[in-house]
Amino acid sequence: MKILVVGAGVLGLTAAFNLVNDGHDVTIVDKTGPYAQASSRSFAWINANHKLPAEYHRLNRAGITAHEEFQKRFASHGTWFHQHGCIMFDSSEGNATGYDERYAESTELDYPVERIGSDRLRELEPAVDWPTDSGLFFPLEAHLDNEAFGSLIEDFLEDAGVKPEIAEVIRVETKANGATAEFAGGSARAFDQVVIAAGADSGVIAERSEFLLPVADLSQPGPRTHSLLGVTAPTDVALNRIIISDKINVRPRRDGSMFVQIPSVEARTEEGETPELLNEVQAVMETELQSLFGKHILVNQVIFSGRSFPEDGLSIVGYLDDHHRAYSLVTHSGMTMAPILGRLVADEVRGDSSPLLSAFRPSRFTEGIAHDSPTNFIGRQ
Ligand SMILES: Cc1cc2nc3c(=O)[nH]c(=O)nc-3n(C[C@H](O)[C@H](O)[C@H](O)COP(=O)(O)OP(=O)(O)OC[C@H]3O[C@@H](n4cnc5c(N)ncnc54)[C@H](O)[C@@H]3O)c2cc1C
Missing domain, CATH: 3.30.9.10 (D-Amino Acid Oxidase, subunit A, domain 2)
Structure with missing residues (x-):
């Protein structure tokens, strides 16, 4: 399939990596360049600590395991995941x-x-x-060397002939037979699927595309x-x-x-x-x-x-449209979950439906938007 990944932060890169490995024809774009926003300014504590409810804990825990496996699998490339x-x-x-x-x-x-x-x-x-x-x-x-992790995935993508393009997606339109992405400057390109992994800006792209994807507004x-x-x-x-x-x-x-x-x-x-x-x-x-x-x-x-922060504090992962052509990949704690979410997105694009993600579908917001409130307890990232 011809797939566009919007955003080359940690989530867009890990999704692109898995999609490329599955043999898709992947384009990844970023309006500024790879790791331009939250991923480069992250504390990058890999944890599932006090990540509630239990489904969210499980997803973060799966993120820790996926980091362990990724580090082992590519150990010859160095050490970026420090499980101390x-x-x-x-x-x-x-x-x-x-x-x-x-x-x-x-x-x-x-x-x-x-x-x-x-x-x-x-x-x-x-x-x-x-x-x-x-x-x-x-x-x-x-703790994760977040920039080293991102660079490694960029290198793997480059080896596969995929380099993030500098381009800003304005909106996405989907139909039964595919998706069209409209770019700043007025051009439009057709894809089979589009994965929106634009961090805090994902909500703006979604709004212009008439998808429901409530992400906190960073201007406040x-x-x-x-x-x-x-x-x-x-x-x-x-x-x-x-x-x-x-x-x-x-x-x-x-x-x-x-x-x-x-x-x-x-x-x-x-x-x-x-x-x-x-x-x-x-x-x-x-x-x-x-x-x-x-x-x-x-x-x-x-x-x-x-931060790239879904309004209710939990991940928003899954299709945004009835045609299953536009997919949301937005979460806080993305450093912890990137390797598992990147894998699961690729599985779902292939047609699977992961039970790990069932509590995190965008459709939950059709019932209204619950807002997460700040906690004053120690340490939740
Ligand atoms: C201070 C801080 C501490 C954190 N600490 C932790 C922690 O300890 N543990 C943890 O697991 N997580 C932590 N996080 C969260 C984690 O860093 C983020 O969840 C993760 O980086 C999000 O990655 P992302 O790829 O979704 O978004 P981003 O890294 O923000 O990437 C989005 C990309 O999309 C691009 N983009 C935006 N709009 C468009 C457009 N229209 N067209 C094309 N490209 C576009 C941007 O330029 C950007 O490069 C922390 C975050 C912050 C800010």
């Missing part, structure tokens, strides 16, 4: 209740979790000056749709894994730098992006890093980063 687990701690008084709840929820879902004390905290991360003597450890979780910033992501200078601090807490989220990057988020400043995204805000947040990040590692770590950049 995640430490979660809450430094507030009354943390015991939070730990109990998360432990019970994870155990109920059969999601591996360990309660840990100060010895284990020190053993796992000796470089940290732990402000607590208790935490939870999630051994299945990982806030903690639900935006995050302040810090990038430190390379440092000699030996951090091995992700730490998620009420004070700071931090993870290592392959060049020795770290990604940082500060839960207490996320609400300030409502103020919109200003140089003053970024400077203030940079100072807060450096203070929290100093207290966690007992040394000054320079934050080089704070990125005001927009």
